[in-house]
Amino acid sequence: MRKYENFFMVQPDLSEDALGAVAGKFRGVVESNGGTVVSYVPWGKKKLAYPVKKNDYGYYILMKFAAGPELIAELERNMRLDERVLKFITVKLDDDYLPEQNGTEADVVPSDEAQPGLAVREDEDEDDVELEDEED
Amino acid sequence: MAFATTRPRRKKRFFRRRRVCRFCADSNLKIDYKDGKTLRYFLTERGKIIPRRISDNCAKHQRQMTLAIKRARQMALLPYTITQSI
Structure with a gap:
């Protein structure tokens, strides 16, 4: 077994019920295959x-x-046919994965913020200016 | 050859601080295509990928970064281009 993730986007104006139906449908596709x-x-x-x-x-x-x-292939075929799905991407995370051994993962929604530690971009472009100014 | 110059020339030879790749320096930072906010630091205002010589990423992380940015573009998390309205 391999571990994959499918990141997809559905229409923004779906009701709670419709979102539940989407969840049920794609969970079903995965599990029935x-x-x-x-x-x-x-x-x-x-x-x-x-x-x-x-x-x-x-x-x-x-x-x-x-x-x-x-x-x-089957999952993506279903997503392509479904009008509610606007876009999707499937990425392989792991080549060798056993769900029984690893259990389920916590359902964490990541924060909307950028990761800290990146914001500090001091004098980013300035040091390219300091090239050599010796002409003699 | 050598010209006499009136004003004294400061000899400044390639004063370039070599900074390290921030992803190598801090292993807590992850490159993830789903994290559009972080990836945005590596785009110009027009949505182009910032080259390695400016972003100071190492080759390995720049590769991961470009792949992540391209995936994020597919998912409409990042723009392919930003058109300036005139």
């Missing part, structure tokens, strides 16, 4: 960097699961 859902975390509505199918907002969901490689 021999995969195990490790975590399913709705990240909530976010502003998009560019409009997608005329939506300025999107509702992001991150699903991690363990499955074989054949399941990805």
Whole structure:
């Protein structure tokens, strides 16, 4: 089994029920094809960097699961057919993964802030100016 | 050859502080394509990826960074381009 994550975006104006239906559908696709859902975390509505199918907002969901490689094609086929899904990306996290041994993961929604430690960009571009000024 | 100059020349040879890659320096920092806010530090105002010589990333982390930025663009977390309105 491999560990994958599928990060996808659904229409922003879906009701609670509709979001539940989306969750049920894709969990079902994974589980009925021999995969195990490790975590399913709705990240909530976010502003998009560019409009997608005329939506300025999107509702992001991150699903991690363990499955074989054949399941990805089936899951992505389902996502492509589903009108509620605007975009998705599947990334392989681990080549060798056993969900039984690792248990489920905590459903943490990451904060909206950038990671600390990056904000300090002191005098970033200035030192390129200090090139050699010896002409003799 | 050597010209006499009236004003004294400071000889400043390539005074370049070599900074280390911030991802090597701090192992708590993670490069994640889902973390658009962090990735934005490595984009210009127009949405282009900042080159290594400016961002001071090492080759390894710059590679991870560009991959993460491109994935984030696919998911509309980061812009492909920002058009200036005139």
